[in-house]
Amino acid sequence: MELLRLGPLGAEVPALRVDEAVYDLRTVTDDIDPDFLAAGGVDRVREAHDAGRLHLLDGAEGLRVGVPVARPGAVLCIGQNYAAHAAESGSEPPREPILFFKARSCLVGADDDIVLPPASTQSDWEAELVVVIGARASRLASPAQSADVIAGFTVGNDVSERSWQLGKDGGQWSQGKSFATFGPLGPSIVLDRVDHDDLAIRSWVNGEPRQDSHTGDMIFGVDHLVWWLSQVLVLEPGDLVFTGTPEGVALSGRYPYLRDGDVVEISIDGLGRQRQSVIAG
Template sequence: MKFVRFGRPGAERPGLVDSGGRIRDLSAIVPDITGAALGQGLAARVAGVSVDNLPLVPEGTRLGPCLGNVGNFIAIGLNYADHATETGAAIPKEPILFNKARSCIVGPNDDVVLPPDSVKSDWEVELAFVMSKTASYVSEADALSHVGGYFICNDVSEREYQLEREGQWMKGKCCPTFGPIGPWLVTPDEVGDPQDLALWLEVNGERVQNGSTRTMIFPIARLVADLSRYMILEPGDIVTTGTPPGVGLGMKPPRFLKRGDTMRLGIEKLGEQQQRVV
């Protein structure tokens, strides 16, 4: 199933993409699309409903972030070997973890706002997932049973904040609007193998990233198992899993976002996003 959230910022309502690609209002069935709702059998409840009888959402209605009530927003750094190489970093021997702020989350087609003194804001198409079950010290074999769905994340990053200022990477990862997610949250049964998805990103119509989740250094099962050693993962926690090569930092010369640019990005089976840079 493909779940969505639609409406004004801060007042999004739950929805479902029907077989014809139209959005149906799920407000009568569930208050919101959350990790907890997924873990409590939301997909099974919706499967027992006549979708054609659900109200249609008017075309052109804004899509909000595909998940509500987000807990932790965890990110994985340098999880594609060729991306590590293009940035001049060593290939990690175990997952690199950092945080993004929940306050940076926006809808898939909302504007991305450059910080006033930004000079090196960059793009990163990534596969993200949400936890639907609590995970603590889980095995890789059992890890994916704790995942409630998958979606696209654009891990927008200010490289000067991230790499040239003192402290941790999260300085360049948490600015408002630096976390577009969606358009859909797709359930695992519809995604199939999350390690076999094409992903891409264009800037002003030019394809700059073109990769596959097959080339992740640490697959999602390993990430869940590894994270659960260091923290309790809870329903509603989201993890964005790293980006393939083609970021602006790795270009020669480097290329960064400027006002008026447009980013368009997608992942196989998970839809597309498009953001204007302002």
Template sequence: MKLLRHGPAGAERPALLDADGKIRDLSGIVADIAGDTLSDEGLARLRAIDPASLPEVTPARIGACVARPGKFICVGLNYADHAKETGKAPPEEPILFMKATSAVVGPNDDIEIPRGSTKADWEVELGVVIGTRAKYVSEDKALEHVAGYCVVNDVSERAFQSERGGQWTKGKSHDTFGPIGPWLVTRDEVADPQNLALWLDVDGVRRQTGSTATMIFGVAHLVSYISQFMTLEPGDIIATGTPPGVGMGIRPEPVFLKPGQVITLGIDGLGSQHQATIEARD
């Protein structure tokens, strides 16, 4: 099942994508794609509905596929070849940092280049959406707490991230730096989250090509690991790291984003995103 949210920013309505690619409105069934809707029981109730019985809609905008995530947790350097291109050794334990939830936007919304930015960068990532509360869960039970998966662009400003002192969060959290979606694809439709191809283009030039098969720490390990340090709640998002090909790793000279560019990215079976870069708004 593919779940989504449609409508103006701040007033999105829940929906699902049917087998024919039609968007069916769910606002008469559930309040939003959040909370108990993401539990196994909530998803089972939606799965039992005949999509043809729901109103078809043609939205002008697709919003973030999860409403009001409580936490946006990111994993750094989780692909050995990406760690290498950044000049860092692969980590012995997952590197965790937070992205502000105010960065979350729809998959095709504009991306702002922050004022003073010199090193804005892209990162296609597999997103994991938590469906049921997870605290101290074992790795063999971890995926039972996952509602599904989505595409994430972990947009970053490298100078803010690494040259301004402190933690990485300030380089990860500008408004619009967290496009998610278009769909939340429920875990029953993803046979193996460690066998998904990822890609990203900038202005039609392929920059990233990778596979979740090369992640250092897999999804089950990450969910279990993170749950040892904080309770994961329904709607929380984990961005699991990016394959090589980010702008800071391009040689002989790094390449960074500026206003007026177009980014397209996707993951097999999870859909694709399309963003234009613009100057930061007030």
């Protein structure tokens, strides 16, 4: 089962996909947002589907795919969480998670354009597994409790302008990662049980392979990250956790940075695929 938001920007319709069928959720909720998750919305959707109360969404296949969760409270990101990526970045593997933030205003749908900021010279792609938080979590007792507060998983592209992220005094990670359109997310929130410790994660630019790894190479796994984050802040329903990217980005020096006309594609097995055209701002 997958939650989606389909339609024009600002007028997305909440939807449920089960196998190939897409159902209209407007009889259950106005939107898929933090309030929906906090109020047991996922359980209500399951009940409505099981009872046969949902109707197919006409024309779903032709609708734009929007950000799958509206207005998340926080977009939390983990840096250098794959050893090979840390190495290509010129860093030792971190001894504890590196936390930074993206502005939620950077989020766009899975197939929306990436708009390069003016004078962009080092805009980069980063394929990432993203956790969607489904319940409030503060100081979880152990990583084993993390599963209880996860609503589902989706695909993210942590687009980064490296000249801002790394080229400014002291490093400005959040600045370099928060430009408008620098957070393609989706296509959906997968609610079914996901083996998040062993998912293939890949990216391409203009059809040429870039990243090809799996989440088993994470330094800190999903359960540890959610537990660790709950020790230093309060996680709320609808919060997003970008869990890090594997090797194969332009920062490695092996590939050119993004430029006008490029096409970026990202996939994670079982979670779907993204495709973004890159345009100059």
